[in-house]
Amino acid sequence: AQSVSQHNHHVILSEAASLELGCNYSYGGTVNLFWYVQYPGQHLQLLLKYFSGDPLVKGIKGFEAEFIKSKFSFNLRKPSVQWSDTAEYFCAVGGNNDMRFGAGTRLTV
Amino acid sequence: GAVVSQHPSWVICKSGTSVKIECRSLDFQATTMFWYRQFPKQSLMLMATSNEGSKATYEQGVEKDKFLINHASLTLSTLTVTSAHPEDSSFYICSAVSGIFTGELFFGEGSRLTVL
Numbered sequence: 001a002q003s004v005s006q007h008n009h010h011v012i013l014s015e016a017a018s019l020e021l022g023c024n025y026s027y028g029g030t031v032n033l034f035w036y037v038q039y040p041g042q043h044l045q046l047l048l049k050y051f052s053g054d055p056l057v058k059g060i061k062g063f064e065a066e067f068i069k070s071k072f073s074f075n076l077r078k079p080s081v082q083w084s085d086t087a088e089y090f091c092a093v094g095g096n097n098d099m100r101f102g103a104g105t106r107l108t109v
Numbered sequence: 110g111a112v113v114s115q116h117p118s119w120v121i122c123k124s125g126t127s128v129k130i131e132c133r134s135l136d137f138q139a140t141t142m143f144w145y146r147q148f149p150k151q152s153l154m155l156m157a158t159s160n161e162g163s164k165a166t167y168e169q170g171v172e173k174d175k176f177l178i179n180h181a182s183l184t185l186s187t188l189t190v191t192s193a194h195p196e197d198s199s200f201y202i203c204s205a206v207s208g209i210f211t212g213e214l215f216f217g218e219g220s221r222l223t224v225l
Contacts, residue, residue: 036214044153044204044216090152099143099204099214103152 002027004093006102013081013109021076021105023065023091033074034092035065036101044090050074061085083109111137113205115217122193123225129189130220132203138183139205143214144176147200156201159186193224 007022025031035047048059055067065076074091086109091102112135122128132142141160145153157173159165159180167173175197177189186205190197200221204214 043218044202044214046213049213098155098158100155101145101153 002093002098002100004091004100004102006089006091006105008105009103010106010108013107015083015109016080017109019076019078019081019085019107021089021091021107023074023076023102024072025074025091025093026072027093031093033065033067034094034099035059035063035074035076036090036092038088038090038104040087047076047089081107081109085109111135111205111207111215113139113203113215113217115201115203115220117220118218119221119223121223121225124194125192127189127191128193128222129187130201130203130222132186132188132205132217134184134205134207134215137205137207137215139186139207139215140183141206142180142186143204143206144178144186144188145202145204147202147219153202156188190222193222195224198222198224 003026005024033050036044037047038044048057050057050067058064063078067074088104088106090104114133116131144156146156147153155168156171157165157167157178159178161180161183165178180186200219202219203217
């Protein structure tokens with residue numbers, strides 16, 4: 001069965017600290033991988049995505065994620081977080097007719 | 110950017126009544142819409158996928174007779190919670206995909222349902 005697992009439920013960091021949020025997936029066939037972010041009181045919005053090609057993907061606001069096929073992982077990173085990065089982050093796996101989300105990680109800066 | 114609007118954003122109803130939630134894509138045609146349910150401090154749980162003009166595909170464990178989904182046009186999908194019970198209280202979120210899948214889902218604001 002398809003599933004997405006996020007390891008950290010709540011992460012608390014100081015400004016300028018580095019961030020890495022884990023995401024592992026179990027999915028048959030070709031995978032499309034995404035990170036979505038939900039800022040307080042706002043809609044979910046796309047942070048970055050991976051379809052194919054360079055496994056290191058750069059997104060908005062200085063975020064990046066690396067697809068490691070052998071580990072079934074797609075971890076999100078940011079070298080130096082800011083207060084404005086406080087939000088809920090969701091890893092998602094899927095495609096045009098199937099999109100599944102991880103449990104989410106709350107980041108507090 | 111693409112806008113998806115849900116209505117109502119907040120609804121309170123009595124147990125046993127039915128509630129309809131609308132999801133509209135305002136500036137694009139949504140060939141596919143997803144309906145999710147989000148419990149407090151939990152992830153979005155996919156309930157069903159609806160494609161315009163065809164029956165919705167429900168996830169395992171989701172009662173299709175209780176959660177009626179209609180995707181009658183390229184800009185509107187509706188979720189009707191029939192004979193609602195307190196355990197149906199939740200946050201329901203729709204998202205839409207345009208005809209060409211770019212990998213981005215456009216989300217509605219969500220609808221908070223409270224069943225008394």
